[in-house]
Amino acid sequence: MKPSSEIKSIIKDSLFTGLISLALFGPIVGLKTSSKGQGLFVTPHVGIVSLLVLACIIGRFLIGLNSLRKKEISFVSNITSTISSYMDNKGKHVAITGVLFAIVFPFLPFTDRYVLDVSIMILTYIMLGWGLNIVVGLAGLLDLGYVAFYAVGAYSYALIATTFGWSFWICLPLAGVFAAFFGILLGFPVLRLRGDYLAIVTLGFGEIIRIILINWYEVTNGPDGITGIPRPSFFGLPFKKFPEEGEASFHTFFNLEYSTMHRIIFLYYLILILALITNYFTLKIRKLPVGRAWEALREDEIACKSLGVNPTNTKLTAFAIGATFGGFAGSFFATRQAFVSPESFTFIESAIIVAIVVLGGMGSQTGVVLASIFLIGITEIFRDLEQYRMIAFGGAMVLIMIFKPKGILANRKPTITLKDHLNE
């Protein structure tokens, strides 16, 4: 084709894109319905629609021109592959630096209460991401109902602590056990299913748990949730300004000025330790036979079966272990908030955790950290743009699947591979 006719076809394409985008944005963006008194009214927004359509036309035109020059934009993929090869070589140093930074973080001059609160939230998501990474990243099972185990952990802590008054340190393992129990309960029948069916079934399970939490008033107090959940104590020392008679409090015991920051800093370290335990556990178990079996199953289930790996049992361990960490994170959540309600455990929460694992690169521990910081931390600053943030979330998931299906930091390489001696 001659260049001029190619330009013509690009222009034609762009105009067609404009027409389609007009059809897309015209009614939904352009005609906003708003209720006034009795009925609904429609207010037209012409300006924003024309802007969107124009953007689509120009975008399509630029993409067309770019493919004309036959030059791919390899810029982004260059950066990410540089990062991942750097991570492969220097991964250990980066990880140690990261952990050290995380340890001194609460005492840095710019760290105030807000920053620390956000960091605790990020760390919670990192822990959830690492927990789900065992299921999604290592075993290759897409779990869209991970939040169910988070909810089980949170509610079992909340219920045990408010009913029996047991301390956080007893409830934490119990919450993990309960979550693992639910994981096995769900996993046992469904893990024979194929990948996409499994995803839908886990989604259904997550929703069932949530609906039960909403409607089982006698136990869960319905949509109002459970309040007054006890805060954790520092090895038996509560964080109270005025401890009861004869009881030592954290600040009196250590002769410190009372400050609410003590509790926040303690919570920060608590979740940091929990998260690091998750990470350490994952890194170790990857090298054990069961961890290798997960990775092998993810790569080729049929080959695994023929080599005598029992797929259901292997998947079940991944599911149960992932659920346990979800339960730990859940009980941490409950003790931090001192309040749980079904609203915190919606499907979108599961989707966010899946997004963190997927964007980070399924199986990559560092990727989960980066994705959590990016998705939760940076967007926390733009809290007012909550809905736009979710659009960006979803859009990023689509784009990652198209351009970098292995995630920003790909680490789908099996931990252990057979070296090909003939080629060496």
Add this chain to the structure above:
Amino acid sequence: MEYFIQQLINGITLGSIYGLIAIGYTMVYGIIGMINFAHGDIFMIGAFIALIALILFGLTGIALPIVLFLVLLITMLFTACYGWSVEKLAYKPLRGSFRLAPLISALGMSIVLQNYVQVSQGARVKPLQPLITGGLEFFKDSEFIVTVSFLQIFIVILTIILMSMFTILITKTDLGRAQRACEQDRTMTSLLGINVDRTISITFILGSSLASVAGMMFVLYYGVIDFYIGFLAGVKAFTAAVLGGIGSLPGAMLGGLLIGLIETMWSGYISIEYKDVAAFSVLIITLIFFPTGFLGKPDIEKV
């Protein structure tokens, strides 16, 4: 007995709506083997477009049947654009990627569509005054009067008409033949000179327009919509598709009716709070014990 008949009628109406959405799931699954997670949100967008069109035409004062017909066409046209674009943007580049990639992409697309509607139309529920009122009453002498509203008749008849047209399209025309061929073997079909990409696009267009009709029915029937209706309706319709046998078109309709009936009977006789649990449980039980559904073909695992 009268109560049962009333629930039966409600169930069939609801089932028609679910059945129309389920067709989109089952067709897409049949042709490219993916669960189009965003299909429920396409249904939701259809409902919004229908709502907007109904308000706009409501102002003009044209006779109601003409308004309904025009709204139907407009809704199908505009929603089909969404279905087509979603396929082009989010699924087409992923053919040949690993198995879960399209599902994750669809999940992302679903989040995008939901929040896009929330941003542009607002998060509050949109109420619509009932347009089609009145109905027929039966068993007038008994204590429970069974009502069949004209709206329910409209929904069921419209579903029957669309389904018949659709069945003719799939079984009798060249397009339908190409579509069925693609389901069986895409490589072979393309060797025989059929544009597979185009056929897949048309599948999405057809599925979305049927879902949009379901959306329009939903607006008329419930009179209240918000940006979140697509999730539940989507899961239920997917359950319907699985129950009927995924990949089978009559199965989708049958599954839709069953899910509609299960839901109304459950809320009528057992508990209304747990009606969604009923749908999810049916989904889980079907997938575990009965993954081929009623009219589906068994799935053979190949190396």
